[in-house]
Amino acid sequence: MLTGNLAEFPFPALVGALMSAGRTGRLLLKPPFLEGEIYFRGGQVVHARVQAGERSLEGEEALDLLVGLKRAPFTFEPEALPPHTTLLGGLAVPARLAEAQEVWRGLSLPSDWGYVLRLNPKGGEVELPPEALRVLAQVEGKPIAQVLTAPGVLRLARVLHTLLGVKALEAVPRVEVPPVALLVLPIYGSGSGVAYVDEALYAGWARAIRHGFRLRLLGREAVMEVRPRPNIPERLGLLEEDLKRLRLRRGDKVEVVPEV
Amino acid sequence: MDILALNEYLNRIVYGFPMKLVFLLVGVYLVIFQIRWFSAPFRMLRVSFAETFGAIRERTYGFGGQITPFQATMVALSATVGTGHLLGMLAAVLLGGPGAVFWMWVGYFFGTGSKFAEATLAVHYRRRYADGSVSGGPMYYLSRGLPRLRFLGYLFAFFAAVAAFGIGNLSQAGAVGGALAPLGAPPALVGLGLALLVGVVLGGGIVRVARFAQVVVPLKLLLFLVAVLPLLVLYGGNLPEALALVFRAAFTPEAALGGAAGYSLFAALNAGLGRGIFANEAGLGSAAIAHAQAQVDHPVRQGFWGVTEMFVSFLVTSLTALTFIASGLWRQGGSAAEAAQALFQAHPLGGVILALTVAVFALGTMVSWGFYGEEAAAFLFGEGVRWPYRLTFAVLAFVGPLGGLEAFLAISDTLNGLMALPNLLGLVLLGGVVGRLVYGFFRGEPWVPPR
Numbered sequence: 267m268l269t270g271n272l273a274e275f276p277f278p279a280l281v282g283a284l285m286s287a288g289r290t291g292r293l294l295l296k297p298p299f300l301e302g303e304i305y306f307r308g309g310q311v312v313h314a315r316v317q318a319g320e321r322s323l324e325g326e327e328a329l330d331l332l333v334g335l336k337r338a339p340f341t342f343e344p345e346a347l348p349p350h351t352t353l354l355g356g357l358a359v360p361a362r363l364a365e366a367q368e369v370w371r372g373l374s375l376p377s378d379w380g381y382v383l384r385l386n387p388k389g390g391e392v393e394l395p396p397e398a399l400r401v402l403a404q405v406e407g408k409p410i411a412q413v414l415t416a417p418g419v420l421r422l423a424r425v426l427h428t429l430l431g432v433k434a435l436e437a438v439p440r441v442e443v444p445p446v447a448l449l450v451l452p453i454y455g456s457g458s459g460v461a462y463v464d465e466a467l468y469a470g471w472a473r474a475i476r477h478g479f480r481l482r483l484l485g486r487e488a489v490m491e492v493r494p495r496p497n498i499p500e501r502l503g504l505l506e507e508d509l510k511r512l513r514l515r516r517g518d519k520v521e522v523v524p525e526v
Numbered sequence: 527m528d529i530l531a532l533n534e535y536l537n538r539i540v541y542g543f544p545m546k547l548v549f550l551l552v553g554v555y556l557v558i559f560q561i562r563w564f565s566a567p568f569r570m571l572r573v574s575f576a577e578t579f580g581a582i583r584e585r586t587y588g589f590g591g592q593i594t595p596f597q598a599t600m601v602a603l604s605a606t607v608g609t610g611h612l613l614g615m616l617a618a619v620l621l622g623g624p625g626a627v628f629w630m631w632v633g634y635f636f637g638t639g640s641k642f643a644e645a646t647l648a649v650h651y652r653r654r655y656a657d658g659s660v661s662g663g664p665m666y667y668l669s670r671g672l673p674r675l676r677f678l679g680y681l682f683a684f685f686a687a688v689a690a691f692g693i694g695n696l697s698q699a700g701a702v703g704g705a706l707a708p709l710g711a712p713p714a715l716v717g718l719g720l721a722l723l724v725g726v727v728l729g730g731g732i733v734r735v736a737r738f739a740q741v742v743v744p745l746k747l748l749l750f751l752v753a754v755l756p757l758l759v760l761y762g763g764n765l766p767e768a769l770a771l772v773f774r775a776a777f778t779p780e781a782a783l784g785g786a787a788g789y790s791l792f793a794a795l796n797a798g799l800g801r802g803i804f805a806n807e808a809g810l811g812s813a814a815i816a817h818a819q820a821q822v823d824h825p826v827r828q829g830f831w832g833v834t835e836m837f838v839s840f841l842v843t844s845l846t847a848l849t850f851i852a853s854g855l856w857r858q859g860g861s862a863a864e865a866a867q868a869l870f871q872a873h874p875l876g877g878v879i880l881a882l883t884v885a886v887f888a889l890g891t892m893v894s895w896g897f898y899g900e901e902a903a904a905f906l907f908g909e910g911v912r913w914p915y916r917l918t919f920a921v922l923a924f925v926g927p928l929g930g931l932e933a934f935l936a937i938s939d940t941l942n943g944l945m946a947l948p949n950l951l952g953l954v955l956l957g958g959v960v961g962r963l964v965y966g967f968f969r970g971e972p973w974v975p976p977r
Contacts (some may be wrong), residue, residue: 449584451823452576455970459918495972497823516576517584 268342278363284342285309285360292346297338299380299411302328305348310355313348318379318415325352326362331418334365336368336377369420373427381437383426389433401425402434410437438526439477445484445523448502450514453495455505461490461522462503468494471524476481484521486512492524532586532936540943546633546799552950553636556643560961561829563639577830592659597736599831602813604692604739606839607746608887609701610805610881615846616869616900617862619935622797623789624768625775626855627847633802634840638833641808643953643960645832647671648818650963651824651976655947659732662818663898664811664945665905666951670976671959678948679905682811685945686902687915691922692931692938695724699926701888705881710844715926720892720927725920728896732819734895742890749883754845756873761852768851806839810942811949815898826967829960892923946972 272295281304284293288309295302300318304311314328323331353359383405394402397498401422405413414422429435446467453462461481463471471479481492488508495503501519509515533768539545557563563570593601618626644664651670652662665686669679699720701950703713727738758765758839779789807813813835820828850856855868870880894917905916963973 452573453970454573454968457970495823497821497973503822516580 267344271337271339271342273337274349275340276339277333277335277366278360280340281311281363281423282360285311289325289344290347291342291344292348294341294343295332295335295338296340297335297379297411297492299378300411300415302332302335302338304329304332305346307348307355311353311359312351312355313353318409318416319439321412323415323417323419327417327419328351329359329362330366330369331468333363333377334370334373334375334414335420362403364418365388370423373423375410375423375426375430376416376437378439379414380409380440382407382409382440383413383435383437386433386436386480389436392432394429394434396431397421398425398429398434402429405429405435409440439475441475441524441526443471443474443524445521447521448500450509450516450518450520451498451501451503452509452516453503453505456507458505458507458511459490459515461492461508462495462498462506463492463522464466464499464501465494466499468492475524475526477526479524482523482525486514486520488512489525530933530936531942537936537940537943538770540940540946541804543796545943545946545975546796546803548950549640549803549946550633550636550799551631552809552953553639554896555954556639556960559958560768561639561642561964562961574830574833575727577827579832591705592821593736593819595820595822595828595831597740598816598818599734600739600743600826601732601816601819601894601897602832602835603743604746604890605815605816605898606805606807606835607743607842608698608891608893610801610840611750611842612846612884612887613761613862613866614805615801615843616651616850616856616865618797618801619847619850619856620859620862620865622794623775623779624847624851625777625779625789625791625794626772626798626801626878627772627844627851628776629795629798630802630847631797631798631840632807633845634806634836636838637802637806637808639933640950640953641806641813641832641836642829643957644811644814645817645955646810646825646829646960646963648814648951649820649822649828649951650959650973652818659735660819660821661901661904663815663901663905664949664952665902666818667814667956668948671956672952675951675955678952682945682948683902683905683950685948686812686815687899687906688940689945690895690899690902691919692935693942694899695892695922696926697933697939698888698892698895699923700929702885702892703927703929705884705888708877710879712930717924717927721891721920721924722894723889724896724923725916728892728900728916730920732897735893736819738893739890742886742893745799746883746886746890747842749879749886750842750845752875753870753873753879753883754849757849757853757869758845758870761849764852764854765848771851772848783874801843805843806836809950809953810946812895812898812945815901816894824963824973825968826963827941829964903924936974 284306289306290308291306293304300316302316305313314325316323316328316331385406416422430437480489482489502522504514583935647667648662651667652660653658653666665679668682669676672678699717702720703716706716709900727734776794779791779794803809808938817828822828850869855865866880867877870877880885899919900912900915903911
């Protein structure tokens with residue numbers, strides 16, 4: 267069984283190597299955000315499929331998408347047979363791979379397609395073509411992998427590239443950190459809009475999120491800048507002005523969750 | 527000069543009027559120039575309440591350490607609210623007249639500065655160990671905060687470790703035995719019970735001491751209310767007059783009291799300040815040993831708990847004094863014990879409630895002082911001394927109700943007073959640190975412990 271990562275062995279080169287070796291079997295790609303498989307029969311690519319959430323693609327469109335993956339663990343299972351064929355094999359496949367590779371080379375999307383797309387709150391005023399507007403209207407809150415898993419992969423990738431480039435959209439990591447209940451602790455000082463949490467909790471969140479994040483106070487509809495502070499385990503430090511604004515007092519229990 | 531004569535000489539100095547003025551002046555310096563209560567008095571008051579009574583529902587939530595700020599305050603209060611709040615208060619009114627109460631309040635007010643600074647410095651300079659335990663108190667802030675005057679810390683620790691055996695143990699155990707004797711409790715049995723209780727509680731370390739204090743302090747306050755409330759109801763009609771007398775007799779006792787019993791301004795000042803200083807232990811440094819144990823994110827937060835400790839002590843002494851003045855029994859003179867018997871004759875439960883209150887007050891004081899002494903001894907001789915110290919403390923708790931050892935008691939009383947000398951000097955020299963910590967706290971800055 268052959269295993270590795272596309273970061274070290276790019277997808278077109280990997281497929282080319284398996285084809286030239288005349289292998290039969292299944293190449294399984296499993297990044298966290300999608301699942302892709304390509305079947306080889308005697309060195310010919312006969313089936314490709316991609317599944318992201320509830321969406322899936324087969325055939326050439328699936329190949330187009332998989333070429334764009336910059337990093338993903340892969341496994342080659344020899345002798346596995348395809349459920350059906352969606353590709354004819356022959357020279358059409360390497361040609362399609364080369365064409366897709368050329369397109370992807372000109373695009374700059376985040377390498378982690380698990381990132382979620384959302385309208386950029388800091389975005390300025392831009393003029394967009396109708397197709398971009400149509401895409402913009404449909405992508406809010408969806409992971410990149412799921413948006414791309416639709417017919418016209420390369421066209422969609424180009425549109426996303428444009429929307430991210432003009433900062434109409436931003437891609438942020440999906441935060442799956444459970445809410446934490448903390449006790450309110452007054453911090454005396456001027457200013458507002460800043461919440462303090464214990465250094466250890468902050469470090470845990472930073473490790474899990476790996477991106478800048480803010481803090482949402484559940485049930486209070488407040489999103490605040492969050493900073494680490496020593497020696498306040500199980501506490502949420504809030505400045506006096508925020509305590510007044512949020513009608514909170516010392517010892518109140520508040521559920522908080524970090525968000526990007 | 528033999529040792530007892532020397533002891534008496536020193537005792538007169540450490541409990542004398544000039545020393546009381548030193549206590550007062552240190553408090554004034556801290557309150558006005560370092561903590562600056564008056565810079566924003568209403569904000570200070572609001573924050574003080576929010577940080578203490580406002581945080582009472584968090585009493586079981588610490589900041590990840592061994593005991594909570596509330597528990598640390600209970601340990602300190604367990605030591606502070608003792609028999610001095612009852613019999614000592616009556617003695618002060620008998621000696622200084624009603625005006626003494628006013629000067630006691632003055633002592634309490636400026637004592638908040640000393641207590642606040644002690645609690646704050648205790649947390650700031652405490653030592654944290656790998657097992658999560660901490661040790662602190664004047665011996666630590668004197669030796670770490672004033673490295674060139676390190677000997678002050680050792681001096682304080684020596685005074686505290688020895689004083690705890692006498693004033694914190696023998697005299698308290700004697701008070702318990704004395705209070706329970708009229709109820710038919712044999713002194714030997716009382717001593718045995720005390721020795722076992724003290725041994726078991728101290729043996730559990732600060733966590734068990736805190737749990738004990740958490741029960742005994744509310745019990746003390748409950749017993750005190752049961753003892754005082756019926757008398758307050760009985761003499762309630764005289765309370766406005768008693769209060770007016772306190773203020774009138776504060777400056778011109780001769781005119782206010784018609785020259786009764788030879789009360790003078792000096793007598794009122796001396797007796798009142800004495801209570802306002804020694805009843806709450808502000809300036810002695812003892813309570814700082816308990817406050818150091820609190821797990822807080824900033825030392826100033828514990829400083830506010832120190833003020834709360836003063837407030838509770840103030841309420842107990844004031845209620846005792848006002849009830850006594852309202853009863854009019856202070857005019858009859860006599861000793862504090864006789865006055866207490868006379869006062870509680872009017873109580874529905876009679877002397878029983880007085881005996882129980884005195885016994886519980888003394889018991890709580892004893893356990894907390896045991897911990898103070900143990901911490902001081904551990905500072906001097908290392909961790910290995912803890913169990914020998916505890917056992918010696920338990921043995922002396924047995925001896926206490928049986929009486930004797932008067933010479934040792936007298937010396938320990940002087941050592942108790944001597945604790946204030948290094949501590950007050952340290953509070954003055956480290957006042958700037960307290961000021962900076964308070965300034966940083968009110969600017970929202972996190973606490974940076976010293977290296």
